Amino acid sequence: MYTPRINWILLILFGMAAIGVFVAALLIPSFRAVAYAPLREILLPPPAPVIVTVLYSTEKQAWLEEVVPAFEQSGANVNGHPVKIQVEKMGSWEVTNAVLDGTRKPVLISPASMLQIAALQDTSTIQFGRSLVNPADTASCRAVLRTPLVLVAWKERADVLWGQQPGASLWPNIHDALVNPKGWAAFNQPDWGYIKFGHTDPLKSNSGYMTILLMTYGYYGKTSGLTAADILNNSDYQKWFLEIEASIGQFEHSTGPLMQKMIAYGPSTYDFVAVYESTAIEQAANAVGRYGELRVYYPPATLWSDHPFCILEAEWVTPDQRKAAALFLDYLTSKPVQEVALLKYGYRPIDSSIPLEQPGSPFERYAANGFRADLSFLPEVQVPPGSALNTLRDFWARNVSR
């Protein structure tokens, strides 16, 4: 007799709760997940996504194309609004230029290295009176993957030029070899023609820029304290630098294509090139069975491409976008995603708990090609102040760019 009434009460209560959830979900998207799914899809409009626009440097393309969809499907949301990542790739310097000239207004930027972040900090402070990035705040701006700049050479030729490993005076030696009119004949190898070195266009590509910075440090024989005056006021340095650059036939616009040409054309066209270690790993298998053994060589001091992801300190970034971008940053530095970067793409994870020498790791697979997991022996040159960085770029643009 009483049962139907209780049932009615329960039904009404349940109905009210369900309606309550629907109303709540309309107001606060976090409740959407609790709402009855078939009705939810009909009645409730899907919550607007928080869109995080990312400008990133080209060499990370394959890795990002793999991890971005996985992140979006992981259910990441800000107050129930799903996070959507919109990426656009370009050269590292093009990233900073696009932000500075206002042609792009992204939430996140990721050039290939902190060099661009330092330069952007400098230039935006001059231009706008405040910096667009804040590398001091690791929650919003931090390195995600690491890979050093290396030299890749045909072993047969490197053996003649610098032996097992290049010594401390690598850059002066390279300069002297490149400008010697006898070319390889000076090393008793007349059939190899003139000596051919390649790096990318420093105005477009970070690896080219790193190379000319290392060359400049190499000229001065130091690893820190480079100033704008070192570049502007020393004609001996300028002559030395321009002689190297004059020996280079063509500057590729980005690192991947340069490495591909090294392999496709072989030692006839490039004896050695400056690229990222990760780029060299990516192409290592392709080099087999062509022009002899290809090897990687670590310069006496190097620079790291550390792929920072930085949320812009700009008025167009909303608080929700900041939160969403921070979630994406956390995802990128999570262990599984970092492992993918190592095992599939040859990057060194920022997460130091991931061992480089593990089964399937390229550092094991290509150890015979000179890749070394432990680079603790390798000094890193200091990133000079933004003013010096910009001076070197301008110097190259005025005197070499073609």
Add this chain to the structure above:
Amino acid sequence: MKRSVYILLSLLAILSLTLSACGQIQGLIPGGSVTVSIVYGSEKKEWLEPLVAQFNEARNKTADGKVIVVESTPMGSIESVRGILEGRLQPTVWSPASSVYIPVANAEWRKLHGSDLVTGNPNDLVLSPVVIAMWKPMAQALGWPEKAIGWADIAELATSEQGWSAYGHPEWGDFKFGHTHPAYSNSGIVSIIAEAYAATGKQRGLTEADLNDPKVREFMAAVEKSIIHYGTSTGFFAERMFERGPSYLSAAVLYENLIVAQETKRLSGQSSQIPVVAIYPKEGTFWTNNPYVVVNAPWVTEEQREAAGIFEAFLLDRPQQLKALEYGFRPADPSIPLTAPLDAEHGIDITQPKTILEIPNAAVIDKIQALWRETKKPVDLVVVMDISGSMRGDKITTARASLLEFVKKLDDRDRLQIILFSSNITTLTPLTPLGPKRQQVLDSVSGIFETGDTRLYDATLAAYQDLAANGDPNHIRAIVVLSDGADTASTQTLEEVMAQINASAGEGGNAIKIFTIAFGSDADESVLKQIAEPTGGKQYKSSPENIQKIYDEIATFF
């Protein structure tokens, strides 16, 4: 009530059918198309043409849904860029054999438009090194493969009076060398750049001052002396070498892929020639990299640029790159291993080349071309022209006009004789250098008119005998015969004439070559073919509409 439901249902059915049919029809109505025209170096024709057909068949679309139609034209790489610079050709994409001529193209485009024709770094489609193709026994006589051979060795062989006797093979006769015409073809221009480098002993940093050294001129003249003739395209040159064999040409500047293609034919029994091998010049060579250039020209629209990009991505895609391997190219995609037929069995060595020559700047290339004009092998040429009555009207007018243009293309050092035939055979001008008599020749040609019968055989034989008697064997010797009908009045038969020509023909490649033009539909093509082909010449079919083009092509031989 029931009836109205039926009506309603019927109407709905008709409506839905109509709507769905519209969908079908919409697919058939051309939603517009966008045409991508591509002018490309002819050596990649075998690879590219089937891909163009495949791409067009798939009806690829732009983002706006327009169907992309690719129209492709093979052409000598230098010839095509000349056409672009002069505005005669307006392609969306230019894909020359190599990047060698890009500095010159850019320099000239800048003068006209204030910007480069080629911007950015274009992608390579396929690769192949420039090599010296030589018959294997001849290469072995030079010490190949143990000894590295270079441009300087070729020059020495070319300049030696002894020819192959110096290498213990008097039976091979002279060293007969060939490269294409530098004003038309990529391999021609790289050949003369390589000669200039070899003359200076440099491998990079070639300057205009280097070229002023008299020894460069001497060196180039010496190499050019051994040239049997030039030609319009590298593919065509390879074809002649592989058809006619070692008595015609000892060696020619070709691309590695053409050797692979020939050896593939030979190994499968489609060619009965002896093997041919690639020599990678030890001083260095050039790559043909077949850049894909969307030209920076006002006639290319944004839509064409997008469509051209889609076609480019297709060509760079793995299946198409794998196909390139079959035609003897090295794929631009480094993930494709260099496997068969890129191997020693097919006459090549993939570990080569060991080094390259630096591409000189535009001014240096211009100067090398000028130097070549001065040092190239001169031609002794007899033009034999039909002026019989049937040439009346359009025919005689266009034949006259195109002969005038042809004469203008010859150099002052070339020697020219013109024979006219109808019922009579008259010499308009004897075989003497063109320089001093150029205006007089042009005036005489302008006054040619038609009359009488056709004494084709007698006139051809007369020309041949004159050239054999008066021509210089150190010059390219050739006869160009134009005829619009069958022989009607000769005193000798074709067999008699050919017997006399064959009896006195010199050695293979250096023999007098006869080019014949069958002018108009009444011309006897078969006879003209029988006259041309045994001499190493070529028969052309022509009409008043294209006679100029035929003369242009013949001019590339000289």
